Amino acid sequence: MASLAPTNADDRPLLEIRDVSVALRNGNRTMVAGVSLSVRPREVFGIVGESGSGKTLLTRTLLGLQDDAYVAGGSVRFNGQSLPIDGYGTQARKLLGHSIGFVPQDPFASLNPSMRIGKQITEAIYLAKGWPMGAERTRDAAISLMAEVGIPEPALAFNQFPDQFSGGMRQRMVFAIALAQDPKLLVADEPTTALDAITQRRVIELILDRSRKHDLAVILISHNLELLRQSVGRIAVLYGGQLLNIVASSDIGHRMVHPYTEALFDCIPTREKTLADIRSIPGEPVGAGFGLRGCAFASRCPYVVTACTTADLPRNSAMAPSFSACILGRGAS
Amino acid sequence: MAGVDIPMVELRGVAKSFARRLFVQNRSFALRDINIAIGRGEVVGILGESGSGKSTVANIITCLTGYDGGTYRFKGRDIAAYTRKERFAFKSDVQIVFQDPYGSLNPRATVRGSVMESLLLHRRDLGRAQRIERANALLEEVGLSADAGERYPHEFSGGQRQRIAIARAIAVEPELLVLDEPLSSLDVSIQAQILELFVRMIRERGLTIVFISHDVNVVRLLCDRVYVMNQGAVVEEGFARDVLSHPQNEYTARLLDAVY
Numbered sequence: 062m063a064s065l066a067p068t069n070a071d072d073r074p075l076l077e078i079r080d081v082s083v084a085l086r087n088g089n090r091t092m093v094a095g096v097s098l099s100v101r102p103r104e105v106f107g108i109v110g111e112s113g114s115g116k117t118l119l120t121r122t123l124l125g126l127q128d129d130a131y132v133a134g135g136s137v138r139f140n141g142q143s144l145p146i147d148g149y150g151t152q153a154r155k156l157l158g159h160s161i162g163f164v165p166q167d168p169f170a171s172l173n174p175s176m177r178i179g180k181q182i183t184e185a186i187y188l189a190k191g192w193p194m195g196a197e198r199t200r201d202a203a204i205s206l207m208a209e210v211g212i213p214e215p216a217l218a219f220n221q222f223p224d225q226f227s228g229g230m231r232q233r234m235v236f237a238i239a240l241a242q243d244p245k246l247l248v249a250d251e252p253t254t255a256l257d258a259i260t261q262r263r264v265i266e267l268i269l270d271r272s273r274k275h276d277l278a279v280i281l282i283s284h285n286l287e288l289l290r291q292s293v294g295r296i297a298v299l300y301g302g303q304l305l306n307i308v309a310s311s312d313i314g315h316r317m318v319h320p321y322t323e324a325l326f327d328c329i330p331t332r333e334k335t336l337a338d339i340r341s342i343p344g345e346p347v348g349a350g351f352g353l354r355g356c357a358f359a360s361r362c363p364y365v366v367t368a369c370t371t372a373d374l375p376r377n378s379a380m381a382p383s384f385s386a387c388i389l390g391r392g393a394s
Numbered sequence: 395m396a397g398v399d400i401p402m403v404e405l406r407g408v409a410k411s412f413a414r415r416l417f418v419q420n421r422s423f424a425l426r427d428i429n430i431a432i433g434r435g436e437v438v439g440i441l442g443e444s445g446s447g448k449s450t451v452a453n454i455i456t457c458l459t460g461y462d463g464g465t466y467r468f469k470g471r472d473i474a475a476y477t478r479k480e481r482f483a484f485k486s487d488v489q490i491v492f493q494d495p496y497g498s499l500n501p502r503a504t505v506r507g508s509v510m511e512s513l514l515l516h517r518r519d520l521g522r523a524q525r526i527e528r529a530n531a532l533l534e535e536v537g538l539s540a541d542a543g544e545r546y547p548h549e550f551s552g553g554q555r556q557r558i559a560i561a562r563a564i565a566v567e568p569e570l571l572v573l574d575e576p577l578s579s580l581d582v583s584i585q586a587q588i589l590e591l592f593v594r595m596i597r598e599r600g601l602t603i604v605f606i607s608h609d610v611n612v613v614r615l616l617c618d619r620v621y622v623m624n625q626g627a628v629v630e631e632g633f634a635r636d637v638l639s640h641p642q643n644e645y646t647a648r649l650l651d652a653v654y
Binding site: 112257261291324330343 | 584616
């Protein structure tokens, strides 16, 4: 688990997003509003949210992968370099090939089904590093990369096609492609949702292990709060397109956190809980696009007061490492 | 446990295989020698990963698919020997709720219409007014608002659609309710709501429940007994609190270790 304590002074944030909002091109509707967070080098950071919370839209837009949405406001800095808001997508995609690796949700849709595995990985190495090593050494590099992500008999797998592998193995291959460029940041969007429990644990541990050994920062996006709580150092909680909480994962279940984070944790069955510990949240989750007027969770919140629906949502413009958007101060450190 | 009573569901040596290719003798086994006994009033979990065969077991218990070895007795009677009339009665005795409730509701029927349809088939003694009244009561029991009955399935969220599917399943007052991954397609906050509904239903209606799931933590909370399946076979069975805290089987232990 990553430590929360600030380390030495040169630990400047690797990724800094300040008051970022994301809007849809069609109709200019703001879906994600005023999100501020920073990720330090080597940090393992989680983003949790139910479906429709905006977690995937936010990250895909920040990576320049979402064609139908754009960064409508705020500022983004990566590795000390500021990214322009105009023409953001083009700039972000340049980083994506080199400094940022991305593992998308669906391991079955992210590989080319008619291209041999080895070719897809050497292609990624070639795109990141050019061709200084020659074909033979690139091949060796690909095979050692495949071995590193836990593909058995990589030399054999090199010449096989994606459909000859299970979901877990395919996700490892996507992971190998993302790591081919030796990125500083790996973004993984629900990388294990399609996998069964044993494979899921292996893939997550692979990611954490790589992060420790290669100074890789990771943003792990999941709907599974318990998975994140056991895997990452800090968690950002999104709901209705709002950033409600940034919290140390060790605080969840032990200290006061934002009411939504608390409610979310109370409704998931975990190892330790009995039936009496499970408390469901009444009502239905709201979709992204709630804006910043009032708290999106107010309609389901047990602590709600009138001001919750009228006051502007507090934002983390000061870029604090932990943050609660609750106007009642619940979960604020 | 059923004690000396005849179990409600008794699968003995049940097997099912699929031909790998047409006209080729080499068959792959989906299920091998399955022995499951479920007593009246029990809540039994069948726990397994994808491909373990747990959904095939659900389909066999509900007679949605056949099997090609062993016997299946329902309330002591071999279903292979069922008459036409018994087979019809079986369909109101055993109901199933699937993972994706949208796929199991008629998009062109109102929600009340869907619930009334099963009453029309299995409760011939009820008049139309009684059926409407019964349907409204059921929708209320599963936590839907009074006007829900007039609306169509697409107007509902996943959790509400699952409530509709549950109302439809309990409409015919089944003795056995099979739940095949009923929480898997729902958001976590909604999963807890539906879980609470199941707990209430078990308490109030005394249903016998077969709960098919890959989620160890949910099975631990809900079930009295559990069968753990892997690669088409039952690898471990017992009381849920024993099996899921002190597994004897190597696969069960690995599965429990992996779960977050």
